Amino acid sequence: MEQVPFLNLGRQYKLIQKDVHNEWDQVLAQTAFAGGPFVTRFEEAFAAYCQADYAAGVNTGTSALHLAMLAIDIGPGDEVIIPANTFVATAWGVSYCGATPVFVDCDEYHNIDPSAAEAAITKNTKAIAGVHLYGQPCKLDELRKIAEQHQIYLIEDAAQAHGALYKGRRVGSIGDISAFSFYPGKNLGAYGEGGGITTNRKEWIDHIYRLRNHGSEQRYYHDEVGYNMRMDGLQATVLEIKLRHLDQWNDERRRVAEAYLNGITNQAVTLPKVLVDTVPVWHLFVIQTQDRDGLMKHLQNRGVQSALHYPVPCHLQKAYTSLGYKQGDLPRSEALASTCVSLPMFAELTQEERERVIEAVNSYNP
Template structure:
């Protein structure tokens, strides 16, 4: 059995330090925010090469607060993509705005900058690109369009901790960057957690207020806010993991390179990161016809493959009222029907990778016959 993800293996590697960090928070009784969270904010801001970080209780909360801090509200429109987890769309709706989708590029699988300007209307307030699977969107043209039209850019970097675009870290290029530390992420907490990073000092104070009931001081609520604070235990766990994030990232990249070599002669669509990007491989996805049968075959063989994502947001029942239909975004829909995510995590061995590829080739051959 080769699981899709093995968090237990990661825990065994860092168990003494994690156990000590958690026990320290329990002993201090600093359970909400507190010094471990503040320390993590400083470290993660430095890691992303930005000036400020505000830790929150989930990646969804990060997106929601970033939109609110940027002034997005009812009547506004936010341009984003449908090839993402539904949280991206949900956060826009939470703010009172309307998501406006554009298709993704068939090579990078991220937002196609060439389609953005046609989607801009007088109601457009922000652009929200999604860094899919660990590869950053083409940020330079996106930023150029945003500045030309006076729009805010919020990066959904939930899958892109440490990813780079022309030497700049995910979250550092747009006005705000949003991260998830869901346990399965490249940098994962032991529960729900998230963060917003920015170089804009005018937004940091508002983010601090919004995540803590709008309080400027205890019982002094200066604006409507939310209970979006990070737990102290999550801050402590993340501080331990910050010491490993780069080595884990390089391990993922080495595993992806091994997959690339073994799959070089196969007729599967594979990630094609531009030379100017650092892909951090939160997901290693390929594209192939007959995907569903291949997936079932792999699972029967003990290979924990998956799909990210099988139904794009614009075709989800929950968002039917947005008015989109099948055929509106052909690249997104094609990818959703062909994507297959292979196991990738730092502890995966070369032998594991070889076994995954062997079973994949066998399953694909059976499906082709």
């Protein structure tokens, strides 16, 4: 029997193949490769979709975080509070600016715990970065209130949450500035690398437009040290095509999640919870179990692929040894790292595959 794939991008490609080829023909004919009109067109569409005033397309989500942090003037001596339970790139953004990431624990929704974030504020804190991990919006109202009270910025890392709603608003429009990844496996993914920034502040987005383009507005005149972090035209067209389908694909992910939430009844497994007043987009469907290796092996034997997000929390990564964190500092994140398992999750999972995943999890006997 064929395996149930963790992710299959080929199925989605078949749905949009013609459009992609047509659009790519135009990009190639106009030789609009690095930046250019197709990127601008996507930026306008993406800003409108996110209910933000402005968007910038860049080369990766990691660059998006880096540039967003540079735009709000994060630099050496500053601290940025981030969840330990995230993909490490949230922390890279801070480190690239010469600032220090301060890791805090997660709440029962696996996202940054606002009270832990508030407790970690010092006189050097410049921002809190809330990550909408697995496509679940974090507690933005609480974070916003804390940020306002302490006069620090709120950054959203929305790399996994394109289209998710928090109290009826799109994520990426609530914090001061937000970063997205368009890595191929994301809910909105390019056919290569890509990233984006949204904000309502014109001076920040203009600065980002310059920074991504060698610190330059006028060719060969460089007002500051910049970067080559432009989005390319081919990726922009793929993203613009996919954006038209995103709500429908996210709906389908919600149907997969609903099937899992209703169908998985194994008491040895803890299912994810959804925060009230949010509409998640289920980038990942992460369950927990004590004998994680045992469950993964069982799934494999049943022909169901699974994955880990993430086996090592950021504060215990070797890259951050110098910050002096130790095992036991952030117990929720550490417990999650040793018990999490991600089940297959993408819009094109067939009915039969969904049922096979549920059957495989329910038949696991630790």
